[in-house]
Amino acid sequence: MMQNIWKELKKAPLTAWFGMVVIAIYIFVSIFAGVLAPYGETDPVGFEYEPWGGDFLLGTDNLGRDMFSRLLYGAQNTVAIAIVTTLLAFFLGGVLGLLAASLGGVLDQVFSRIMDVLMAIPQLIFALLLLTIFGTSLINMVLVIAVLDSTRVYRLARAVAMNIVVMDYVEVAKLRGEGLWWQIRHEVLPNAMAPLVAEFGLRFCFVFLFIAALSFLGLGIQPPTADWGSMVRDNATLITFGDITPLLPAAAIALLTVAVNFVVDWMLHRSSGLKD
Amino acid sequence: MTTGNRDVLLEVKDLRIEGRSGEEWNEIVHGVDLTLHKGEVLGLIGESGAGKSTIGLAAMGFTRDGCRISDGSVSFEGEELVDGPQEQLRQLRGSKIAYVAQSAAASFNPAHKLIEQTIEVPLQHNTMSREEAERDAIALYRRIQLPNPGEIGFRYPHQVSGGQLQRAMTAMAMTCRPKLIVFDEPTTALDVTTQIEVLAAIRDAVEQFQTAAIYITHDLAVVAQMADRIMVLRYGNLVEESDTRSMLSDPKKDYTKSLWAVRSFQKAEPFAGKPDMVPIMEVRNVSAAYGEVPVLDDVSFAIHEKQTVAVVGESGSGKSTTARCMTGLLPPKQGEVLYRGEPLMPATKDRPRDQLRHIQMIYQMPDTALNPKQRIRDVIGRPLSFYLGMRGREKTERVRELLHEIELEPDDFIDRLPGELSGGQKQRVCIARAMAAEPSMIICDEVTSALDQLVAEGILRLLDRLQREFGLAYMFITHDLATVRAIADEVVVMKQGKVVEKGEKNDIFKPPHDPYTDLLLSSVPEMDPDWLTDLLDERAAKGMTFEQSAGN
Numbered sequence: 027m028m029q030n031i032w033k034e035l036k037k038a039p040l041t042a043w044f045g046m047v048v049i050a051i052y053i054f055v056s057i058f059a060g061v062l063a064p065y066g067e068t069d070p071v072g073f074e075y076e077p078w079g080g081d082f083l084l085g086t087d088n089l090g091r092d093m094f095s096r097l098l099y100g101a102q103n104t105v106a107i108a109i110v111t112t113l114l115a116f117f118l119g120g121v122l123g124l125l126a127a128s129l130g131g132v133l134d135q136v137f138s139r140i141m142d143v144l145m146a147i148p149q150l151i152f153a154l155l156l157l158t159i160f161g162t163s164l165i166n167m168v169l170v171i172a173v174l175d176s177t178r179v180y181r182l183a184r185a186v187a188m189n190i191v192v193m194d195y196v197e198v199a200k201l202r203g204e205g206l207w208w209q210i211r212h213e214v215l216p217n218a219m220a221p222l223v224a225e226f227g228l229r230f231c232f233v234f235l236f237i238a239a240l241s242f243l244g245l246g247i248q249p250p251t252a253d254w255g256s257m258v259r260d261n262a263t264l265i266t267f268g269d270i271t272p273l274l275p276a277a278a279i280a281l282l283t284v285a286v287n288f289v290v291d292w293m294l295h296r297s298s299g300l301k302d
Numbered sequence: 303m304t305t306g307n308r309d310v311l312l313e314v315k316d317l318r319i320e321g322r323s324g325e326e327w328n329e330i331v332h333g334v335d336l337t338l339h340k341g342e343v344l345g346l347i348g349e350s351g352a353g354k355s356t357i358g359l360a361a362m363g364f365t366r367d368g369c370r371i372s373d374g375s376v377s378f379e380g381e382e383l384v385d386g387p388q389e390q391l392r393q394l395r396g397s398k399i400a401y402v403a404q405s406a407a408a409s410f411n412p413a414h415k416l417i418e419q420t421i422e423v424p425l426q427h428n429t430m431s432r433e434e435a436e437r438d439a440i441a442l443y444r445r446i447q448l449p450n451p452g453e454i455g456f457r458y459p460h461q462v463s464g465g466q467l468q469r470a471m472t473a474m475a476m477t478c479r480p481k482l483i484v485f486d487e488p489t490t491a492l493d494v495t496t497q498i499e500v501l502a503a504i505r506d507a508v509e510q511f512q513t514a515a516i517y518i519t520h521d522l523a524v525v526a527q528m529a530d531r532i533m534v535l536r537y538g539n540l541v542e543e544s545d546t547r548s549m550l551s552d553p554k555k556d557y558t559k560s561l562w563a564v565r566s567f568q569k570a571e572p573f574a575g576k577p578d579m580v581p582i583m584e585v586r587n588v589s590a591a592y593g594e595v596p597v598l599d600d601v602s603f604a605i606h607e608k609q610t611v612a613v614v615g616e617s618g619s620g621k622s623t624t625a626r627c628m629t630g631l632l633p634p635k636q637g638e639v640l641y642r643g644e645p646l647m648p649a650t651k652d653r654p655r656d657q658l659r660h661i662q663m664i665y666q667m668p669d670t671a672l673n674p675k676q677r678i679r680d681v682i683g684r685p686l687s688f689y690l691g692m693r694g695r696e697k698t699e700r701v702r703e704l705l706h707e708i709e710l711e712p713d714d715f716i717d718r719l720p721g722e723l724s725g726g727q728k729q730r731v732c733i734a735r736a737m738a739a740e741p742s743m744i745i746c747d748e749v750t751s752a753l754d755q756l757v758a759e760g761i762l763r764l765l766d767r768l769q770r771e772f773g774l775a776y777m778f779i780t781h782d783l784a785t786v787r788a789i790a791d792e793v794v795v796m797k798q799g800k801v802v803e804k805g806e807k808n809d810i811f812k813p814p815h816d817p818y819t820d821l822l823l824s825s826v827p828e829m830d831p832d833w834l835t836d837l838l839d840e841r842a843a844k845g846m847t848f849e850q851s852a853g854n
Contacts, residue, residue, distance in 0.1 A: 195671055
């Protein structure tokens with residue numbers, strides 16, 4: 027088993043390797059942010075907007091908090107929240123999509139039309155609207171993004187499962203008298219896994235950017251919690267002085283997005299069965 | 303026969319073809335020689351993986367993606383095709399060499415009318431004007447006996463039947479009057495009754511235009527009708543070659559003999575039951591429909607313990623739908639299904655687990671009947687734990703016993719995935735999965751039709767042995783009457799959702815028959831090279847037109 031994984035990995039292209047290394051570093055940083063950071067997440071430890079070098083590797087922000095420490099903590103917060111949100115979206119969309127494909131009929135119609143309605147409204151505007159209605163809090167944001175993103179997952183899961191539920195082996199399970207949940211879990215899901223995993227990587231990027239965008243607009247993760255989106259906003263004025271510090275959190279977002287996409291491209295390529 | 307011989311059309315020498323798997327190239331055709339004279343029909347036969355199609359394509363200087371000709375020569379009228387310039391090959395293909403594929407339905411473009419596709423090649427090669435080409439196409443349609451030749455070309459592919467499509471494809475190959483046509487299993491996907499019309503049309507056309515042909519098939523009886531000479535292939539090697547009659551009457555090699563012997567298999571113990579026994583399963587006056595479309599009309603028959611009932615008919619005759627009614631996947635509109643005299647609930651989900659256990663099913667395509675992500679251990683193990691509550695070591699032991707029963711080495715196979723098995727092995731695993739439930743009857747839906755003849759025979763022998771050992775009843779759905787002859791006790795003939803005739807096998811195979819049964823029976827190709835000629839003469843004498851004789 028381990029050997030097979032290693033064999034597959036060795037065949038991975040350079041871009042995929044780059045992506046995996048970058049993701050590994052991000053994961054490491056977000057787990058050990060507390061240990062790695064020289065200062066606390068929310069402690070004002072210096073003057074406002076101190077330059078790079080000296081006590082503060084990357085200077086300080088608009089409230090005098092250490093930029094480098096906040097970048098590390100930001101990884102922890104933003105990445106963790108994005109993963110939780112994506113997981114939730116996949117759970118919701120995946121379960122509904124598989125159910126719709128397996129049961130068909132009226133249920134499929136009802137689910138699909140609801141999803142169509144949700145998808146007809148531009149996502150960002152819909153999210154802003156919902157957050158204004160329910161109030162801006164972390165939980166609300168996670169739920170809103172998860173529900174909105176689950177529509178995309180639903181469509182994919184349903185489309186993939188549609189092709190699987192007509193297979194004879196699903197009929198065999200049905201004839202054996204297996205329950206619906208067993209059929210989905212043992213016969214359908216394992217065969218739908220490859221495209222869903224690839225989609226997970228892609229969705230994660232979108233969710234991540236979405237959270238950053240909402241935070242930048244002030245509707246996402248609330249201060250004083252460090253997150254990359256709001257860090258760009260808080261320090262945006264520095265740009266006018268030719269200081270690139272506010273671009274650092276943006277660059278961190280961009281790098282992770284690129285890395286995840288490299289890995290996803292490779293996985294999509296593998297699951298599609300295409301050989302070069 | 304030297305290259306200087308003017309009669310030689312195609313000469314293949316020491317042809318070696320390699321296929322790529324991963325990073326490596328493996329040889330799949332190991333040096334085959336082949337000579338074809340003008341106007342001659344050569345039959346290539348062998349099991350799947352024998353390299354028949356690969357050689358057939360190589361005769362046109364073509365290889366599929368992932369294959370390459372590594373050595374040898376293919377010369378057509380003295381012109382070398384291997385590594386020839388692409389432009390020259392393109393000129394040759396279509397105009398002098400044509401190809402007829404297995405599935406005409408998949409080879410025609412659904413967006414264009416038949417005649418557009420028929421005349422495409424002559425227009426492209428600028429050999430005829432559009433009008434000439436259309437006139438010629440219609441003449442060809444008439445020649446290969448398509449109904450309404452003047453009009454049929456202006457239909458789209460989905461508006462004609464499968465057999466007609468296959469004949470239209472032959473007409474398409476003929477448009478440039480090629481010197482060589484490669485037929486790659488042109489009738490394998492067709493019913494026996496349709497197969498005849500296509501065979502007759504192909505043979506007729508080949509004779510009239512003095513075209514040479516390479517006819518690829520795995521069906522010996524078919525090749526016996528078509529070919530002047532037969533080459534038997536196995537694993538990319540030539541096993542034996544001789545003219546058709548001597549090959550049929552006097553095969554030299556063991557492998558050829560075993561191919562010939564397939565059709566001699568007979569059920570070991572015929573059913574000897576009493577008519578007053580309560581049948582294991584009975585279908586009583588069942589009618590069913592998909593939505594508003596009626597499919598079954600008043601179907602009744604019974605299956606007794608240790609008995610094999612074969613249900614035969616063309617595709618669309620309602621055989622598989624009957625099975626769906628019996629298993630409860632399609633609840634019948636009228637009538638009922640009884641198990642040991644007790645009426646069964648119409649829908650699967652309402653039937654108790656123990657009833658489900660007793661009626662198991664085996665499918666036509668073992669590829670889609672096995673979950674590609676489940677190991678054999680789990681495939682066979684699930685019914686054991688689901689129906690019989692087995693766990694842990696007891697379950698593993700039983701799985702090993704079952705694997706042993708289906709003649710697969712347990713240590714070797716128990717942890718494999720379906721993708722690591724051959725077609726025949728997969729079908730054996732499907733049988734083991736059905737056996738694991740300890741059923742009293744198994745519905746076999748075309749279980750051998752996707753398999754090579756030798757492998758299919760092995761499956762039939764296995765099913766027969768299991769029947770004797772465990773007293774199983776089989777319902778055998780098939781369109782292959784050779785299979786029926788081999789293993790059935792009773793036969794039910796279906797047509798358009800109705801039972802046309804039913805009775806003991808020997809009665810059914812003995813005249814007088816219902817006209818439809820007669821048509822079915824007489825359409826099964828025999829190993830006699832004169833069979834097709836005789837049959838067509840006989841039908842002509844009876845005054846049947848071509849289309850009628852083909853059952854349309």
